[in-house]
Amino acid sequence: MTQGFATVSPALRRSILLLSFATFASMAAQRICDAMLPELSRAFSVSLAEAARVVSVFAVAYALSQIVWGPLGDRLGKFGVVTFGTLACAGGCVLAAFAASLDMLLLARILTALGAATIIPLSMAWIGDEVAYEMRQETLARVGLGTTLGIVGGQLFGGLLSDTLGWRWAFGFLALLFGVVGALLATDWRRHPAAARSAEGASGERPGFVAQALQIVTGPWSRVVLAVALVEGAAGFGVLALWAAHLNSTLALSLTASGAIVALFGPGGMLYMAVARQLIRRWGERGLVQWGGGLFAVSTAVVGLTPAWGPAVPASLLAGFGFFMFHNTMQAHVTQMAPDARGTGVSLFASALFLGQSVGVVLAAESINRIGSSAVIVLAAALFFGLALFFAGALGRRQRDKTEVAG
Numbered sequence: 001m002t003q004g005f006a007t008v009s010p011a012l013r014r015s016i017l018l019l020s021f022a023t024f025a026s027m028a029a030q031r032i033c034d035a036m037l038p039e040l041s042r043a044f045s046v047s048l049a050e051a052a053r054v055v056s057v058f059a060v061a062y063a064l065s066q067i068v069w070g071p072l073g074d075r076l077g078k079f080g081v082v083t084f085g086t087l088a089c090a091g092g093c094v095l096a097a098f099a100a101s102l103d104m105l106l107l108a109r110i111l112t113a114l115g116a117a118t119i120i121p122l123s124m125a126w127i128g129d130e131v132a133y134e135m136r137q138e139t140l141a142r143v144g145l146g147t148t149l150g151i152v153g154g155q156l157f158g159g160l161l162s163d164t165l166g167w168r169w170a171f172g173f174l175a176l177l178f179g180v181v182g183a184l185l186a187t188d189w190r191r192h193p194a195a196a197r198s199a200e201g202a203s204g205e206r207p208g209f210v211a212q213a214l215q216i217v218t219g220p221w222s223r224v225v226l227a228v229a230l231v232e233g234a235a236g237f238g239v240l241a242l243w244a245a246h247l248n249s250t251l252a253l254s255l256t257a258s259g260a261i262v263a264l265f266g267p268g269g270m271l272y273m274a275v276a277r278q279l280i281r282r283w284g285e286r287g288l289v290q291w292g293g294g295l296f297a298v299s300t301a302v303v304g305l306t307p308a309w310g311p312a313v314p315a316s317l318l319a320g321f322g323f324f325m326f327h328n329t330m331q332a333h334v335t336q337m338a339p340d341a342r343g344t345g346v347s348l349f350a351s352a353l354f355l356g357q358s359v360g361v362v363l364a365a366e367s368i369n370r371i372g373s374s375a376v377i378v379l380a381a382a383l384f385f386g387l388a389l390f391f392a393g394a395l396g397r398r399q400r401d402k403t404e405v406a407g
Helices: 002-006 010-031 037-043 053-064 066-076 078-097 102-116 119-130 133-163 167-191 194-201 209-217 220-240 243-250 255-263 265-305 312-334 339-371 373-406
Strands: none
Touching: 010 053, 010 078, 010 102, 010 119, 010 133, 010 167, 037 053, 037 167, 037 243, 053 066, 053 102, 053 339, 066 078, 066 119, 066 339, 078 102, 078 119, 078 167, 102 119, 102 167, 119 133, 119 339, 133 167, 133 255, 133 265, 133 312, 220 265, 220 312, 220 339, 220 373, 243 255, 243 265, 243 373, 255 265, 255 312, 265 312, 265 373, 312 339, 312 373, 339 373
């Protein structure tokens, strides 16, 4: 893996590194509120379900804005759109830090989501454009490292700063982070040759977004991938947002401790990336999906049912490992859904994933009042395992169809 990436030019490696910083900040912004939900509930005198809107509105805004960002990235240049989106996030986080009401905080989260929505999808699409396919999975894993570290940072700093300096400082930290990374991206973008920048955004006569989207969603395999992304977002990322609140309420852990345990989800993903090449060779895509989905489901059930905090520590780590076994297999197929409109294709995937997350957060938060957080988490684990079995079967059928056509 290292030798393959070493062939990438220094300028391209620098841009990839900066994009990984941006994906870190984007994912940290997404997960920063998870561990602070109980504190936000107390600070604004609202229920946990109402406080959880700071997660769900972020996901909805993130998903719906893909209608704009994907086609815009295809036309104007993906790297430039990511740069401006990163800088816009800094302003949204400043507004969140000074929010005087829950409604103002929700508005700030929407503004931050609109900027953050450019970062991960268009970074993936830009890599698909710039990096040869044989090195693309490794490169996506390197940028994905920023994403998984962002899960750690968001969960950990959200709980830690809420317990110590106060929840507003968490958003202040994010504002500084986005500002610095955005400035570095802007500097790097200006270093790109003008011809390369114009070529990135130039594509000749392109169909409109609706035509591009219809071309993608009417493809039978694309429909499977987007449907799986929707359920993955609900049962995976959606319910993950409530793990820290569950540990805080059922095991009486502090927000810092709860956030730190859930933050181990990120290092679990990093561990997978360290051994991904070996596991791909050994198990193939179907094996990664089946074993990853099973590992995530079992580990999630342990988090939901454990009567003590000890088992939740390895369970959170293994859940991250299993989830990214599944998720990175998805990503490999997403970048190939529409090579001629990769920004639009990846943005549709992100839209489905985050709409699913929003639905998952809302349903889970409402269901907790009826059946309890343990039951909600276990049901999500069972749903994810069923999804893994379905997707593994779909991958098998797709491979058989390819073999028959080739034969």
